[in-house]
Amino acid sequence: MNVGVKQESYRIETMMSNMRSECFNLCCSDLTSNELNMNEVHCIDRCAWRYLRTHRIISHALDKNQKFGK
Secondary structure, eight states, X not given: XXXXXXHHHHHHHHHHHHHHHHHHHHHOOOTTSSSOOHXXXXXXXXXXXXXXXXXXXXXXXXXXXXXXXX
C-alpha cells in the first residue's frame, strides 16, 4: 500500500471517528437504555449528514485554494 493511500485511509478514519463522537455526544442523552430511541436515531442521522456535508464543503474550498495557490 503506498503512502498516499495510507494517508487518505487515516484521514477518513479520523473524520469518521470525530463524526461518531460529535454526533453521539450531541444526540444521545439517555444512557440508561441499551437502544437508541427514534429521536436519537433521527438526530444522529441529521448530525452525520450535516457533518459530512460540512466536511465536503471545507475540503473543496481547501483544495481550490491549494490549486490556485491562495
